[in-house]
Amino acid sequence: MIKVTRLNGKEFVINAELIEQVEGTPDTVITLISGKKVVVKEPVDEVIKRIIDYRSTILKALNEGNEV
Amino acid sequence: MDIATMAGILLGITFILIGISIDGDLGTYYNLASVMIVLGGTFASTLISYPLPKFLETLKSVKHIFLGKELDPGQAIDKIIELANIARKEGLLALEEAAYQLDDQFLQKGILLIVDGTDPELVRNILDTELSFLEERHSTGQGLFETMGTFSPAFGMIGTLIGLINMLKNLDDPSAIGPGMAVALITTFYGAVLAYMFFLPMARKLKLRSKEEIHLKEVLVEGMLSIQAGENPRIIEEKLKAFLAPKIRAKLDKEKAKESEEEAYADIK
Numbered sequence: 001m002i003k004v005t006r007l008n009g010k011e012f013v014i015n016a017e018l019i020e021q022v023e024g025t026p027d028t029v030i031t032l033i034s035g036k037k038v039v040v041k042e043p044v045d046e047v048i049k050r051i052i053d054y055r056s057t058i059l060k061a062l063n064e065g066n067e068v
Numbered sequence: 069m070d071i072a073t074m075a076g077i078l079l080g081i082t083f084i085l086i087g088i089s090i091d092g093d094l095g096t097y098y099n100l101a102s103v104m105i106v107l108g109g110t111f112a113s114t115l116i117s118y119p120l121p122k123f124l125e126t127l128k129s130v131k132h133i134f135l136g137k138e139l140d141p142g143q144a145i146d147k148i149i150e151l152a153n154i155a156r157k158e159g160l161l162a163l164e165e166a167a168y169q170l171d172d173q174f175l176q177k178g179i180l181l182i183v184d185g186t187d188p189e190l191v192r193n194i195l196d197t198e199l200s201f202l203e204e205r206h207s208t209g210q211g212l213f214e215t216m217g218t219f220s221p222a223f224g225m226i227g228t229l230i231g232l233i234n235m236l237k238n239l240d241d242p243s244a245i246g247p248g249m250a251v252a253l254i255t256t257f258y259g260a261v262l263a264y265m266f267f268l269p270m271a272r273k274l275k276l277r278s279k280e281e282i283h284l285k286e287v288l289v290e291g292m293l294s295i296q297a298g299e300n301p302r303i304i305e306e307k308l309k310a311f312l313a314p315k316i317r318a319k320l321d322k323e324k325a326k327e328s329e330e331e332a333y334a335d336i337k
Contacts, residue, residue, distance in 0.1 A: 006185035007160060007161060007183065007184070007185030008184045008185035008186075009185075010185065023298060025155075025156065025298025025299075026156070026157075026158070026159045027155075027159045027160045027161075027298065029297060029298040036187075036188070036189065037188050037296070037297050038187070039160060039185065039296060039298075
């Protein structure tokens with residue numbers, strides 16, 4: 001789950017697992033595997049970073065669980 | 069100016085008048101009582117059938133039959149491509165300014181929805197709903213003319229019955245039977261002419277124009293959604309051109325080619 005901002009400034013959360021494609025046109029258009037498209041303010045690199053951060057947060061939490 | 073409507077009406081009236089004058093006398097065809105029965109009856113029934121606001125609203129739409137501002141699909145597509153290019157270069161938010169300069173209310177509404185960050189599905193829903201209500205309003209207008217077209221021959225019949233009743237009462241005067249019958253039939257004549265020369269053809273024209281307008285607006289919806297999805301303007305152009313009849317497509321391509329040729333020559337000069 002990543003937080004993104006719509007063009008009108010409203011923040012909302014999108015399911016990162018369902019993202020098929022992110023394209024800068026120049027506005028960032030996130031296409032889900034359902035075919036639905038969402039336009040967000042964040043640039044493409046920012047979206048990628050947030051997805052990676054989300055995944056690494058989960059992995060770190062699992063890791064720390066094991067080490068303890 | 070819709071030449072076809074004007075020409076059609078003039079031609080029709082002319083031919084009927086000529087047809088009458090060749091074998092008979094135009095004066096026979098005028099009868100005040102008949103005019104009152106047919107026109108009065110038709111309007112009366114129509115007023116009973118339709119709520120007054122709808123009636124007045126429809127009378128306003130009559131001007132579409134005569135004015136018929138030509139909907140130019142080519143111009144609409146050009147507008148979409150222009151907006152697509154702006155969005156491509158400067159992002160969707162830049163469209164807000166462009167939207168306020170638009171003449172077309174429908175297009176403006178759609179673009180403003182997009183700039184607000186509305187979900188594409190929701191945009192499509194809203195615009196489709198607007199289209200289906202537009203279609204409904206149009207069909208009420210057509211319905212009015214169709215109704216009048218149904219009522220006028222019927223009132224023609226009623227006039228004939230009135231004439232016959234009057235005539236049969238005075239059957240003791242045989243010399244009055246002929247003229248009496250003629251008068252009785254005049255109302256049917258008026259009723260039929262009104263229906264088949266005016267009301268029904270007008271209803272048809274409104275229907276066709278409505279279809280054209282809705283088709284064009286559907287093209288606009290596709291275009292706007294493609295802009296929101298960030299598709300390449302050239303691709304959008306090809307997509308929208310697919311909606312047009314091949315003839316119009318060819319005409320647009322030729323115009324484009326001529327334009328770029330002129331530009332090239334201007335550079336050389």
